[in-house]
Amino acid sequence: MSKIIASAAIRGAHRMVERAEEALAKAIAEKGKDTKIEYPDTAYFLPIMLMLLGQKVQKLGDLEESLQEARKLLAEVPSDELWLPYLGDTLDAGAATLLAEETIESLKYLTGPSPVDGIWLGFTGDPTLRLQGIKLVDGRMPGFAAIVGATKTNEEAVALVRGLQERSILVFMAGHSGGKAIAEQLAEEGIQMDWDTFLVPYGKEITAAVHALNFAARSAMTFGGVEPGDLKAAREILLYNKKRVHAFVLALDSDPDVPADQVLTDEKYATAAGAINFGFPVVSDVNIPEILPTGICTYEHVVANVPVKDIITRAAEVRGLTIKVEKIPIPVPFGSGFEGERVRKEDMYVQFGGKYTDAFELLRMKPIDQIVDGGIEVIGPEIDAMKEGDAYPLGVLVEVAGREFQEDFESVLERRIHEYISCANGIFHMGQRSITWVRISKDAHAKGFKIKHFGDILIAKIHNDFSSIVDRVQVRIITDPDKIKAPMEEARRVYSERDDRIAGMTDEDVDVFYSCTLCQSYAPDHVCIVTPQRLGLCGAYTWLDCKASYQIDEHGPNEPVEKGACLDPVKGQWQNINDYIALKSNGNLERFNAYSILEEPMTSCGCFECIAAIVPEANGVMVVDRDFQGMTPVGMKFSTLAGQIGGGTQTPGFIGIGKLYISSPKFISAEGGIERVVWMPKALKQEIGDRLKARLKQIGKEDLFDRIATEEDADSPDKLVEHLQKVGHPALAMDALL
Ligand code: SF4
Numbered sequence: 079m080s081k082i083i084a085s086a087a088i089r090g091a092h093r094m095v096e097r098a099e100e101a102l103a104k105a106i107a108e109k110g111k112d113t114k115i116e117y118p119d120t121a122y123f124l125p126i127m128l129m130l131l132g133q134k135v136q137k138l139g140d141l142e143e144s145l146q147e148a149r150k151l152l153a154e155v156p157s158d159e160l161w162l163p164y165l166g167d168t169l170d171a172g173a174a175t176l177l178a179e180e181t182i183e184s185l186k187y188l189t190g191p192s193p194v195d196g197i198w199l200g201f202t203g204d205p206t207l208r209l210q211g212i213k214l215v216d217g218r219m220p221g222f223a224a225i226v227g228a229t230k231t232n233e234e235a236v237a238l239v240r241g242l243q244e245r246s247i248l249v250f251m252a253g254h255s256g257g258k259a260i261a262e263q264l265a266e267e268g269i270q271m272d273w274d275t276f277l278v279p280y281g282k283e284i285t286a287a288v289h290a291l292n293f294a295a296r297s298a299m300t301f302g303g304v305e306p307g308d309l310k311a312a313r314e315i316l317l318y319n320k321k322r323v324h325a326f327v328l329a330l331d332s333d334p335d336v337p338a339d340q341v342l343t344d345e346k347y348a349t350a351a352g353a354i355n356f357g358f359p360v361v362s363d364v365n366i367p368e369i370l371p372t373g374i375c376t377y378e379h380v381v382a383n384v385p386v387k388d389i390i391t392r393a394a395e396v397r398g399l400t401i402k403v404e405k406i407p408i409p410v411p412f413g414s415g416f417e418g419e420r421v422r423k424e425d426m427y428v429q430f431g432g433k434y435t436d437a438f439e440l441l442r443m444k445p446i447d448q449i450v451d452g453g454i455e456v457i458g459p460e461i462d463a464m465k466e467g468d469a470y471p472l473g474v475l476v477e478v479a480g481r482e483f484q485e486d487f488e489s490v491l492e493r494r495i496h497e498y499i500s501c502a503n504g505i506f507h508m509g510q511r512s513i514t515w516v517r518i519s520k521d522a523h524a525k526g527f528k529i530k531h532f533g534d535i536l537i538a539k540i541h542n543d544f545s546s547i548v549d550r551v552q553v554r555i556i557t558d559p560d561k562i563k564a565p566m567e568e569a570r571r572v573y574s575e576r577d578d579r580i581a582g583m584t585d586e587d588v589d590v591f592y593s594c595t596l597c598q599s600y601a602p603d604h605v606c607i608v609t610p611q612r613l614g615l616c617g618a619y620t621w622l623d624c625k626a627s628y629q630i631d632e633h634g635p636n637e638p639v640e641k642g643a644c645l646d647p648v649k650g651q652w653q654n655i656n657d658y659i660a661l662k663s664n665g666n667l668e669r670f671n672a673y674s675i676l677e678e679p680m681t682s683c684g685c686f687e688c689i690a691a692i693v694p695e696a697n698g699v700m701v702v703d704r705d706f707q708g709m710t711p712v713g714m715k716f717s718t719l720a721g722q723i724g725g726g727t728q729t730p731g732f733i734g735i736g737k738l739y740i741s742s743p744k745f746i747s748a749e750g751g752i753e754r755v756v757w758m759p760k761a762l763k764q765e766i767g768d769r770l771k772a773r774l775k776q777i778g779k780e781d782l783f784d785r786i787a788t789e790e791d792a793d794s795p796d797k798l799v800e801h802l803q804k805v806g807h808p809a810l811a812m813d814a815l816l
Pocket residue numbers: 216594595596597598605606608613614615616617618619683685686
């Protein structure tokens with residue numbers, strides 16, 4: 079343990095706590111102790127206070143207590159001659175720093191300057207945390223990097239974040255080095271920075287780094303089901319992060335000539351000490367004292383002098399991250415970090431589909447002798463023959479063969495086309511089937527991206543992800559406006575055949591359901607049971623997906639579970655399913671009802687697409703999705719509701735569900751099904767409109783669609799009941815829910 083680090087970190091912590099005290103005193107003088115203090119869109123109050131102190135900060139006055147606790151953690155600054163054999167005081171200083179930084183950052187929301195400013199995004203709300211959390215859970219994102227400072231040149235900055243994006247590592251950015259922040263360097267280079275691209279600029283001050291740590295703290299509370307409250311819980315949250323959140327800090331300095339202790343300020347050391355508490359190691363390109371022995375972190379704590387070009391590899395080693403970089407034979411970078419990237423009209427070279435031209439994607443199985451593995455054929459003009467700014471048709475026909483392949487898997491693989499194509503840097507892809515919309519950017523075109531590269535991406539990815547069921551893949555791409563018509567008709571016929579087949583499949587038709595335990599890496603006691611009529615609550619796994627996934631990897635997260643004797647056909651309970659969940663929930667749950675919201679419902683991990691909750695006053699149920707940030711008629715926003723039902727525990731009256739389940743005949747059928755639904759956000763209602771109307775038609779209640787209220791009709795139970803009475807909603811007259 080280095081004495082220099084200890085004194086710098088402790089000195090930095092003293093300074094940070096003083097800064098927080100001053101800012102707080104000023105805010106109290108201006109606004110009074112009773113003024114409300116909060117971050118937007120979170121149910122976790124100020125997460126660092128909640129985690130470390132179990133304190134639910136709501137008013138400015140509460141922060142005085144937080145800072146008193148922070149003070150208690152501050153040891154005297156050791157003289158530079160003093161040798162500290164252990165990390166204790168440094169870690170405490172780190173914790174105090176985080177409390178102080180959380181104070182400073184949250185005060186900005188009250189007194190300004192606004193933390194959301196230009197490129198800077200400020201605090202991450204719970205809805206985004208959940209959306210991104212599922213990617214950490216299912217391994218799409220191996221971890222996150224918090225970058226503090228800046229690189230020497232803009233080119234280095236771009237290369238570094240491109241490298242992280244290619245490895246699908248989420249990037250948080252805060253602080254600066256000599257006045258320069260890496261996010262500013264990226265902005266100068268025109269790099270898109272937001273949650274869609276995995277590049278998240280928090281703030282220019284080092285204090286904004288606390289947002290990366292309050293994100294980590296909430297991950298443990300959201301997905302790990304760790305209840306905050308006391309020191310033991312705080313320790314659990316920190317351990318959870320050490321074990322499951324694969325994060326690291328990159329402390330970068332832009333100026334090689336300035337001595338290390340002058341560029342990596344005491345405040346930065348103190349913040350780094352805070353991160354080490356979480357088990358997040360610090361890797362730097364600067365010559366700072368190293369802390370090598372293991373203890374808190376899995377391996378080294380602080381590693382110095384690593385050139386920026388080697389820093390990702392070194393950081394991955396230090397954090398014990400296994401990262402595979404897929405080499406796809408295309409001229410642009412490829413990785414999940416590019417998945418959400420948009421291509422704006424000004425940056426577009428050519429586009430396909432959308433409202434402009436015919437476009438479709440279809441994946442079919444074929445006899446093995448009809449497929450040339452790796453074959454790519456472009457039928458119609460290549461990109462060189464296309465005019466900049468124009469729209470062309472695009473038919474993508476993928477044909478696969480494999481001994482273990484079943485026709486049912488076609489749609490499972492086909493749905494992945496979106497993700498695969500989107501992961502190419504400079505390519506925008508939206509939709510599926512015959513409603514796709516694709517853009518190729520000028521930049522990708524300049525780098526040599528061709529139409530045929532869509533084929534290269536699909537062939538490489540399908541071989542990589544589905545090697546156990548696919549032996550051969552070939553791709554035909556049609557860009558000729560005349561030649562696309564017939565195949566597009568054929569594709570439409572296939573889609574509708576498939577829909578009929580799947581829509582007709584009921585829970586009674588099958589003997590096995592599938593489990594999904596993917597989320598156990600984050601919510602160790604949670605199990606999803608996926609049935610033909612109730613998909614996983616994240617919306618990403620249908621019964622067929624799970625079946626294919628089992629075929630692909632028998633030891634993967636999905637296994638078949640025989641239903642066994644039916645104990646209750648109405649509520650949806652089976653003997654073997656009960657036995658299975660008792661085992662897999664580590665004894666936390668003995669049984670559940672698949673079709674009930676009230677009686678022993680299924681549990682939730684944290685990544686549900688929607689929450690269904692009963693509205694007692696209306697004798698009905700409301701459904702809210704995570705994109706809706708307004709108030710719901712149960713008096714809670716999505717984020718507050720979500721905070722109450724995650725972590726793998728049963729919460730009668732509330733369930734986390736996938737959007738598709740809403741229009742399923744098994745949707746809370748124990749309580750009367752779809753007729754119970756009294757409220758949902760307008761956007762959700764529109765999104766699932768076609769399926770919902772089809773379902774209502776089945777039961778001869780088409781008129782119910784317009785009676786379901788939205789935020790435009792009611793945002794409180796009283797107004798809701800009033801509205802339901804006005805439109806004559808059937809829920810009011812149904813059997814009493816409670
Ligand atoms: Fe997690 Fe359930 Fe989705 Fe599986 S199906 S990824 S366990 S939410």
